[in-house]
Amino acid sequence: MCSMGTLTNLLTLLLLCGFVAKGWSSGEGEEEREVGEMDEEIESEEEMEDVLDVEEEDTDWQDMESEEESEEEDAEEAFNDVEDETMLCADYVPEIREKRLPDAVIIGTRKGGTRALLEFANMHPRIMRAKPEIHFYDKHWQKGVSWYVEQMPAVPVSSHHTCMEKTPGYFHEAKVPRRLYETNNATKLVIIVRNSVHRLVSDYNQLRSKRLDRGEEYLSLEESLFTSTGQIKIGYKPLQRSIYHYHLVRWMRYFPLNQIHIVDGDRFISEPWVGLAELETFLGLQPQITQDNFFFNSTKGFYCGLQTVTVPSASPHLWSCTRRTCLSKSKGRPKPPVEQSTYDKLYRFFERHNQIFFSLINKFDFDWTNKR
């Protein structure tokens, strides 16, 4: 749990930035009730408007809700495991393995690059990950911790491995931080963030692409995002999900900042090895992943993984092969049509929110300036 000093600093910062959160001061004994109350209050649309200080007219909240679709599951994007492949070797001796709670969880952000981060991290010989998004803390909580553990990969008991899962839906779900804290307060949290405008457009684009793939029509971003008088609809979920500080403060009530690792998702696209080296350090792992583990796929416009797998036990005829692993077309979609004036409005809207987020994490080196 955050210390009172951290909370005091946080409150001061938020007040200075004009962010008025309700239900923050709490006596320890009232913690559970107040957390619930705070989330309920701020989660109402009117409260969101107050909190974000946005004038709102004509917003049709019902429409906003009905536009929302369930989160995309991207398990098919997971690469084959090296372990699965080594099983093919005649002299492969299986190690004793166990399933346990993950040591680290990528909790967000949706469309931030979570799949690329998880799959590339999995090239590290000491990282093992659950392939699908597990959604334990947001959707399957009632199934219990033993169900959650069952979804994890079986990790070797003899050597220290980091076990991971990713469910980007956790980041913006109010009930998740407390559940995760109470299940395992030592869990290391990883959040990959992109330029808030790009993430919003990507979020919209995912909803749009799924509809178009089914031969259905979909509203333009402008129709989804603006009221008839051109105001930003604060109830638009892809917009809300890009207001990072709003969601992050809920996590900071439970987890100290040194337990939350932020990955720069834009830099991760152009230099994934940099973000991975920082992740290795955060996870306390020996650095293993370098620029040599990547090649640029110019058709796709993104980096792909390049991993040489060797099986020492196959000596004297050392067996090795090189795996080339790219994410498929649902990652790195062509951008949807968006008017320049929409970008301009969005950049103006997010400027203050981004500053609050940077102050919260005390990191100011993101290049989130106005660009398409």
Ligand code: A3P
């Ligand atoms: P776009 O499709 O908008 O380009 P997530 O896995 O969280 O759903 O994030 C998807 C985003 O990951 C993609 O959004 C893409 O920009 C980003 N990404 C980062 N590195 C990537 C890579 N090497 N290959 C494909 N997409 C990558």
